[in-house]
Amino acid sequence: xxxxxxxxxxxxxxxxxxxxxxxxxxxxxxxxxxxxxxxxxxxxxxxxxxxxxxxxxxxxxxxxxxxxxxxxxxxxxxxxxxxxxxxxxxxxxxxxxxxxxxxxxxxxxxxxxxxxxxxxxxxxxxxxxxxxxxxxxxxxxxxxxxxxxxxxxxxxxxxxxxxxxxxxxxxxxxxxxxxxxxxxxxxxxxxxxxxxxxxxxxxxxxxxxxxxxxxxxxxxxxxxxxxxxxxxxxxxxxxxxxxxxxxxxxxxxxxxxxxxxxxxxxxxxxxxxxxxxxxxxxxx
Numbered sequence: 061x062x063x064x065x066x067x068x069x070x071x072x073x074x075x076x077x078x079x080x081x082x083x084x085x086x087x088x089x090x091x092x093x094x095x096x097x098x099x100x101x102x103x104x105x106x107x108x109x110x111x112x113x114x115x116x117x118x119x120x121x122x123x124x125x126x127x128x129x130x131x132x133x134x135x136x137x138x139x140x141x142x143x144x145x146x147x148x149x150x151x152x153x154x155x156x157x158x159x160x161x162x163x164x165x166x167x168x169x170x171x172x173x174x175x176x177x178x179x180x181x182x183x184x185x186x187x188x189x190x191x192x193x194x195x196x197x198x199x200x201x202x203x204x205x206x207x208x209x210x211x212x213x214x215x216x217x218x219x220x221x222x223x224x225x226x227x228x229x230x231x232x233x234x235x236x237x238x239x240x241x242x243x244x245x246x247x248x249x250x251x252x253x254x255x256x257x258x259x260x261x262x263x264x265x266x267x268x269x270x271x272x273x274x275x276x277x278x279x280x281x282x283x284x285x286x287x288x289x290x291x292x293x294x295x296x297x298x299x300x301x302x303x304x305x306x307x308x309x310x311x312x313x314x315x316x317x318x319x320x321x322x323x324x325x326x327x328x329x330x331x332x333x334x335x336x337x338x339x340x341x342x343x344x
Contacts, residue, residue, distance in 0.1 A: 063282050063305035064089055064141035064166060064205070065114075074127060078134045081316035085131050086303065089141040089168045090121040092153050098173075104247040106238050109257030109284075110306050113173040113250035116143060121153045125160045137163040139203065145176040150190045151197040158198045167194060170207030170232035172254045181207035181232070184219040195224035203280065205229040206267070208260070213267050214274045227278040229303065230267045234260050257306040258284045265297050272298020272340055286311070288322025298340040 062077045062085040074085050097117025104111045121142060131138035140162035142153040154165045169190055170181030180186045187204065194202050204220040206213055208231040217228050233254025238247040246252075264283025272279050281299030285291060286307040294302050307315045327335060 061086055061139070061280070061301060061303045062308075063303035064168065066305045066308050072130075074131050075134060076313055077316065078131065078136050080313045081320045082136070082304075083301070084137040084139060086139040086141050086166055087124060087127055088118065089116050089143045089171070090118045090124055090153065090157075091116070091143050091145075092121060092149055092156075094118060094120040094123075098248075098250045101247065101249055102253075104238050104253075106236075106255070107259070109255050109259035110309065111236055111238050111248065111253040111255050112233070113248040113253035115250060116168075116171055116174050116177065121156045121160075124157070128157075128161045132161055132163070139164045139166050141166045141168050141205070143168040143171065143174075143177050144190075147189050147193045151193045154194045154198045154202070158200050162200060164201040164203055164226075165194065165198065166203040166205055166229060167191065168205050168232070170205055170209075172207065172209055172233055172235040173250055173252055178207065178209070178235075181205075181216070182210050184216045187216055188219040188223040191220050191223035191225050201226040203227045203229055205232055206271075207232050208263055208267055209235045214270050217271045217275050221275050221277050225277060227280060228271055228275065229280040229282060230271055230299075231260070231264045231283050234263065256283070258286055260284050261290060261293075265293055268294055268299050269297040269342070273343055285319070286315075288319050288326065291319050291323050292326055292338065295335065295338040296340070296342040298343065300336075300339055 064086040095118045098115035102114045140157040144150040171177045204225045236255035261284025268281045278300045281294035282303035
């Protein structure tokens with residue numbers, strides 16, 4: 061899948077992603093009202109990763125209809141990422157997303173650089189309240205995107221599951237910081253950002269493994285995938301699907317076809333009949 065936050069606002073770019081081999085797309089996170097996000101600089105490249113504090117810039121969920129229609133016209137699922145600053149905001153945004161044709165909603169309760177959103181994902185009770193409210197509001201599947209910035213991601217995941225979540229996405233970015241030694245100031249205007257890319261892959265794999273071993277609902281893995289071997293690793297840890305984000309900026313959209321081809325070769329060369337046979341195999 062295309063991960064939320066990357067190329068998720070333009071119908072034309074979403075079309076290119078699908079043509080390149082993505083099996084589904086997750087739109088950029090949207091809220092009830094338009095949001096400007098943080099002033100620049102909002103992105104800085106760091107060793108083995110990318111640090112961003114874009115601030116969840118969004119045109120508002122009501123303006124996502126064209127993008128959703130474009131994706132569905134190409135025959136793949138359109139997952140709409142939503143965020144809010146209260147339980148009611150999440151539920152209202154989810155209702156609009158469903159009305160616009162979303163096949164599922166992914167609840168971004170874990171953005172580490174937007175005050176009022178990241179805190180929700182760090183509070184298992186808050187996660188449960190948001191999840192339960194959205195589940196009562198919509199009939200489409202509800203996926204909860206979890207934060208790694210917690211003492212126990214399994215505890216938070218279990219609360220989401222018990223509140224009715226249909227699946228979990230693990231993980232969102234790691235809370236991190238970079239300082240420019242020449243200006244002697246934080247590299248990002250927002251000071252603290254979210255770390256993505258290869259640097260966080262071992263953390264993401266660990267989170268997927270722990271969640272898959274304790275929860276009964278599907279896990280979608282995301283975090284640092286750049287080559288097909290990474291995809292296999294996430295599947296073995298227990299993910300039923302993976303999302304790609306930062307790698308697109310480094311390798312362009314062709315990353316999707318590269319991953320699909322590599323995964324297909326691995327399946328054939330190792331005698332598996334289907335990719336599903338890889339899911340959670342390490343647990344056995």
